[in-house]
Amino acid sequence: MAKVSVIIPVYNGAATIGRALASVFAQTFTDYEVMVINDGSTDDTAAVLSRYGDRIRVITQPNRGLSAARNAGVRASHGEYLAFLDDDDQWMPEKLARCVPVLDADPGCALAYTLAVKVDAQGELMGSQSQTEGQPDGVESPTMQEMLTRPWNVVPSQFVVRRDVFERCGGFHERFVTSCEDLYFLLTAREYGGFRCVPEPLLRKETRPLYPKALEREPECDLFVELVRDRYGASADGLIDGFRRSRVKVLRHLGHILIDEGRPEDARRCLARVLHYEPASPKAYYRYLKTFILPRGARASASTDRPGV
Incomplete structure (x- = not known):
């Protein structure tokens, strides 16, 4: 053996x-x-x-x-x-x-x-x-x-x-x-x-491209949170909070990349998911709404972001 x-x-x-x-x-x-x-x-x-x-x-x-x-x-x-x-x-x-x-x-x-x-x-x-x-x-x-x-x-x-x-x-x-x-x-x-x-x-x-892989993973991210809560209860609050923050960071970063590439519709899909994690965040709504005012094919650089957003 x-x-x-x-x-x-x-x-x-x-x-x-x-x-x-x-x-x-x-x-x-x-x-x-x-x-x-x-x-x-x-x-x-x-x-x-x-x-x-x-x-x-x-x-x-x-x-x-x-x-x-x-x-x-x-x-x-x-x-x-x-x-x-x-x-x-x-x-x-x-x-x-x-x-x-x-x-x-x-x-x-x-x-x-x-x-x-x-x-x-x-x-x-x-x-x-x-x-x-x-x-x-x-x-x-x-x-x-x-x-x-x-x-x-x-x-x-x-x-x-x-x-x-x-x-x-x-x-x-x-x-x-x-x-x-x-x-x-x-x-x-x-x-x-x-x-x-x-x-x-x-x-x-x-390492493969983040999009659309990162977005496609989101249903299983929800499942992860569900299973962890069921198994560990309140003792896993820190893990769940950190996990959600890490997902926000990935999706927000990906949204910015897609905006920079002139792909506002794809960016919107990612930033809409950020709203799932941060439903009370004005900044999250700002980033999401900004995808509607960018013309298709526009190449907005990170420097055009409002400071602090």
Whole structure:
């Protein structure tokens, strides 16, 4: 039985899955099995996967989303530890070799995670980045209280988790299809043990355009808030407040970018969602209404914003 089960969900990832798999096969730690879940792909993903033969095990299912795909991979796997990798991400060669000993040495550690660097669709580093990229709020091993006080998150490609912890959590909540499943999973996983950081950037995380992805995630953001309130009650007020503020920041920033690109209708959709979070904010209404007075194709710079807005 392999020590680590590598779980890779893929949906229409024919162009990227090869890079992800190459990064697994380049690992210096070799006691692993690879489960690839083809989640209803309609491109050439199946053909690409067929080239790997028995180096991987492929599970094919109708499209059900990230959570259901990862859970299916875990159910079919046998490793003591679970390592997740998205089809458009890549591990550095030492990823597993650095995480596995952390879990081996500390039975009370539920999950070990690494730092990350952001790359574009061509795999090139984005801007100047420090080695603290991927370290949430500088908190290496948050207590449960800290996680309920403010948002804390690392993406699944960054962490390795004990199978027994994953199973006690019930896996990834399958009502989450495209987002927030990691946030909720980390909360529940922290109930069963501590987290440890491997302070090295051992993940290359692909970053894609924010629009329309950020807006499409909003229904699942509402679901996240609902589930957190149901599970943790008033003790999670700080987390929920911080989560809402983070969503406002993303959507407001995206609205400004879209205005600058001369796309007032798209900007309006984002800023209307800001009103959902800030229904009593005059500034939020000002930003939203401003999208109606910009002519189509106009390129308004950030400097044209009213000061303080």
